[in-house]
Amino acid sequence: MRTAHRLHTANVDVCASGLGTAPIQVVQYALALFEKDDRHRRIEPRAFERVYAVFDRDDHDSYFDALRVAKSLNGKLRSDSRQ
Numbered sequence: 001m002r003t004a005h006r007l008h009t010a011n012v013d014v015c016a017s018g019l020g021t022a023p024i025q026v027v028q029y030a031l032a033l034f035e036k037d038d039r040h041r042r043i044e045p046r047a048f049e050r051v052y053a054v055f056d057r058d059d060h061d062s063y064f065d066a067l068r069v070a071k072s073l074n075g076k077l078r079s080d081s082r083q
């Protein structure tokens with residue numbers, strides 16, 4: 001992902017989902033981090049230009065729901081700098 005989008009390592013923060021490991025939980029956690037904050041990780045609300053939720057397919061029941069929610073959010077959320 002870093003290579004494909006030409007991101008510097010300083011701009012990438014990998015966070016384990018605080019809500020669980022099911023795909024829909026990973027997407028919900030990414031959304032929650034973007035909209036709110038995480039003071040322990042020094043994450044400010046709406047401070048990101050891009051947010052990625054990465055999960056595997058396996059046999060998760062919520063896989064397609066996670067894809068649908070992520071797709072519905074794509075391009076709709078705006079950071080504080082309106083990006």
